[in-house]
Amino acid sequence: MLPAAALMGFSIWNLKHIQRSGQVEAAIQRDFSHVLKIAENKSWHKAYDMVMPIRSQFPNADQGRAEIEARLDRILTQHPEFSYALFYDKKSNLFVSRTQPGRDSDPNFCGRSQEAIKMAASWIPLEAPHTAAKVRLAMQKEDEPVLFDGGWMLTDNQHIYWNLGYFIPPGVPKDRVELGFVSLDEDYLRNSFFPTLMADVLNSKDNVLRQEANPPAMMIRPAKDSAPWVASANWDGGKPEAERNFQWVFQDLALAIKYHGTTVADISSRFLRYNSIVLAALSLLMIGGIWLTYRNVSREMTLARLKSDFVANVSHELRTPLALIRLYAETLELGRLTAQEKYHEYFRIIREESERLTALINNILDFSRIEAGRKEYEFKETNLAELVRTTLDSYRFQIEQNGFSFEEHISGDIPPVNVDREAIARSLLNLVNNALKYSKDQKYIGVSLYRANGSVKLEVQDRGIGIAAAEQDKIFEKFYRCGDPLVHNTKGSGLGLSLVRHIAQAHGGNVSVESVPDKGSKFTIALPIDPSVRAGAALA
Amino acid sequence: MSVTKILIVEDEPNMVAGLRDNFEYEGFQVTTALDGVDGLERALKDSPLFDKDETQLAGDNNLDPNGTFTFGVKIKLKRPLNL
Numbered sequence: 001m002l003p004a005a006a007l008m009g010f011s012i013w014n015l016k017h018i019q020r021s022g023q024v025e026a027a028i029q030r031d032f033s034h035v036l037k038i039a040e041n042k043s044w045h046k047a048y049d050m051v052m053p054i055r056s057q058f059p060n061a062d063q064g065r066a067e068i069e070a071r072l073d074r075i076l077t078q079h080p081e082f083s084y085a086l087f088y089d090k091k092s093n094l095f096v097s098r099t100q101p102g103r104d105s106d107p108n109f110c111g112r113s114q115e116a117i118k119m120a121a122s123w124i125p126l127e128a129p130h131t132a133a134k135v136r137l138a139m140q141k142e143d144e145p146v147l148f149d150g151g152w153m154l155t156d157n158q159h160i161y162w163n164l165g166y167f168i169p170p171g172v173p174k175d176r177v178e179l180g181f182v183s184l185d186e187d188y189l190r191n192s193f194f195p196t197l198m199a200d201v202l203n204s205k206d207n208v209l210r211q212e213a214n215p216p217a218m219m220i221r222p223a224k225d226s227a228p229w230v231a232s233a234n235w236d237g238g239k240p241e242a243e244r245n246f247q248w249v250f251q252d253l254a255l256a257i258k259y260h261g262t263t264v265a266d267i268s269s270r271f272l273r274y275n276s277i278v279l280a281a282l283s284l285l286m287i288g289g290i291w292l293t294y295r296n297v298s299r300e301m302t303l304a305r306l307k308s309d310f311v312a313n314v315s316h317e318l319r320t321p322l323a324l325i326r327l328y329a330e331t332l333e334l335g336r337l338t339a340q341e342k343y344h345e346y347f348r349i350i351r352e353e354s355e356r357l358t359a360l361i362n363n364i365l366d367f368s369r370i371e372a373g374r375k376e377y378e379f380k381e382t383n384l385a386e387l388v389r390t391t392l393d394s395y396r397f398q399i400e401q402n403g404f405s406f407e408e409h410i411s412g413d414i415p416p417v418n419v420d421r422e423a424i425a426r427s428l429l430n431l432v433n434n435a436l437k438y439s440k441d442q443k444y445i446g447v448s449l450y451r452a453n454g455s456v457k458l459e460v461q462d463r464g465i466g467i468a469a470a471e472q473d474k475i476f477e478k479f480y481r482c483g484d485p486l487v488h489n490t491k492g493s494g495l496g497l498s499l500v501r502h503i504a505q506a507h508g509g510n511v512s513v514e515s516v517p518d519k520g521s522k523f524t525i526a527l528p529i530d531p532s533v534r535a536g537a538a539l540a
Numbered sequence: 541m542s543v544t545k546i547l548i549v550e551d552e553p554n555m556v557a558g559l560r561d562n563f564e565y566e567g568f569q570v571t572t573a574l575d576g577v578d579g580l581e582r583a584l585k586d587s588p589l590f591d592k593d594e595t596q597l598a599g600d601n602n603l604d605p606n607g608t609f610t611f612g613v614k615i616k617l618k619r620p621l622n623l
Contacts, residue, residue, distance in 0.1 A: 320552055327558040336565045349554050 004286045011279050024268035032216075032242030036255045039201045039218065044148075044249045046197060051146045051165035051182060054079060058169035058180040061089035065096060072098035075182075081192070083185035084113050087169075088124050090132075090177035095121055100185070109187070115155040116162040116183065124179070132177045135168050148249040152222060159222070161186055161229075163250060194220050194230040202232060214259040214267075223254045234260045306479035310494055313481070317360055321353035328353075352398065359429065366426070367478070367495045370502050377420035377506055384424070384456055384527075385414045388449050391425045395432060399445060402436060409448040415529055417456055423503045424458075424527075427511075430496040431460035431523050439464035442520070455509060455526045463520035472513055476501040500525065543569040545586060549579030 059071040072085045080102050087096040097117045103109045124131075139145045150163035164181045172178045184193065198218045219231035223245050228235060240256035241264050259267070328346045337343055369375040392408055399406050428447070435445045442463035449458050467475060474480045478498040497511075500523075504511040508528045515521035546568040550556050553574070560570045571586060573579035 320555070324552070324554050324558065327555070327562075331558060331562055336562065342561075349558075353554070 008283050024271050025264050028264045032257050036244040039255050043197050047249050055167045060169045060172050061178050068096050076100045081188040082182045084183050086181035088179045090128050112160045128177050150250050151252040190230050198232040214262045217260045218257045221254055223252045310479045321357040324353045325350050363495050379418045381416045382419050384417050385410045391428050404443040404445050407446040411450040413451055427500045427503045430500050435462035455528045458525040461522040466517040466519055466521055467515040468517050545569045547571050549573045
């Protein structure tokens with residue numbers, strides 16, 4: 001009991017604790033941040049891998065302007081995903097710019113490319129030494145000869161995203177400041193580069209966020225604006241759960257991620273709810289277990305008490321007839337009787353007490369066989385009317401001698417029934433004996449045998465002390481005896497009715513009682529006529 | 541010589557009958573009672589030891605709802621007990 005309560009208390013505390021610190025949410029946030037980091041890494045790798053081959057083809061200042069322009073045009077033609085390429089040489093103050101030749105006829109493209117090139121032309125000559133130094137440093141430290149820069153610019157009331165991958169072209173001596181630049185096309189970024197990237201990240205097998213019902217969705221937005229610039233197919237708006245600003249590539253853009261159709265708060269509250277339900281179910285189970293254990297223990301204790309009462313009762317029940325037989329036999333032996341009828345009375349009493357003892361011992365033996373599961377019945381087709389009549393005949397004298405009026409109704413249409421003769425006779429005797437024992441002033445016993453609803457019913461009725469409604473269920477339990485055990489004034493072992501019930505059930509029937517205290521009781525044994533009912537009962 | 545009285549309190553009628561036969565054979569005058577209350581009444585009424593007129597129920601006599609009757613008896617002996 002105590003450990004169970006402790007466990008329950010701990011679980012509740014744990015649940016509260018989770019709720020308070022938002023551990024679930026934090027864990028999901030961590031996973032989101034992790035995925036975003038992977039996304040940025042991938043985009044850097046992807047961009048880097050695109051720029052690297054271009055760097056190896058790039059011209060340097062030794063080749064003269066015309067050759068440089070031709071080379072840049074060739075590069076752009078081969079790589080349509082770039083919008084323009086720039087070359088700058090500090091020494092000769094040579095600035096060469098070429099736009100994607102394939103898109104000369106796209107005015108929008110040309111306009112924004114020219115704007116971007118104009119802006120680049122304004123800062124590159126000033127920043128070139130510093131920029132070249134940065135590239136050289138990166139080459140030394142990381143062996144990564146390409147760096148990126150990017151940002152937003154406003155032209156004609158339009159925000160345009162510009163980006164540059166820059167490097168020192170091959171074959172440039174260390175004391176020269178020469179730089180190459182290429183820019184990924186904005187249309188390419190929005191329509192191909194980022195959508196592919198996001199799909200890759202979201203569908204990756206390592207994606208910790210994968211789940212069927214609410215797959216994660218991503219979008220890329222300007223760092224200073226919350227509206228999506230590019231979004232994955234399943235982006236459904238709403239507040240992102242985690243965000244990350246690009247640092248190494250595509251500066252001034254931010255990645256954002258969330259679950260499609262739900263929020264982390266929802267998930268965590270669902271998790272909590274689920275846990276609460278599990279906890280409640282477990283607690284219920286535990287309480288049920290405790291209750292069952294308690295019930296079993298108290299049942300066992302009641303049974304133990306009943307057993308010890310039983311032993312006391314039975315010893316008394318065995319000793320009384322024995323003492324009587326001995327008393328009467330000794331009196332006879334001592335020749336203390338004078339009248340002839342006294343002899344008869346004495347013999348009769350000795351016989352009756354022997355019978356009582358036999359009946360009691362038979363009950364106990366039957367009972368112990370039943371308890372050990374060794375009780376076997378011999379079912380034979382039997383004339384029940386004849387069986388009941390003979391059984392009662394041998395008992396009639398005793399019943400009437402005790403001052404009882406006795407009625408016997410046996411209807412004429414009783415079919416032969418498959419029963420164990422001895423068991424049925426014993427049940428009848430047990431019921432009649434009970435009627436004898438539990439009658440006070442109204443001394444009446446009625447026995448009827450009749451056919452009803454596919455069964456034969458054997459009824460024993462008295463006008464005795466009756467049984468309280470609360471006790472009517474229990475009287476068929478073994479060892480159970482009515483009333484206060486301290487004031488038993490009738491004899492009994494507490495076995496009779498439990499045997500009657502067992503016998504009736506073994507025959508596929510049952511025994512029931514109707515009783516009103518101080519008015520009398522009626523016990524009815526119902527035995528099925530159809531033997532298959534019994535077979536069913538035996539199987540069950 | 542006066543007849544010695546004996547009171548048999550026993551709830552088994554056959555036992556009472558058998559004992560009565562034997563005690564009567566031995567020369568006792570036998571009275572019988574089938575339960576304790578009856579037995580106590582007869583003992584108080586017939587006992588040679590108690591002064592019937594001075595014997596009374598005393599103290600808190602009470603019948604509780606379970607049917608248990610608790611009572612005290614104040615008796616006066618006809619002669620001191622020789623214990």
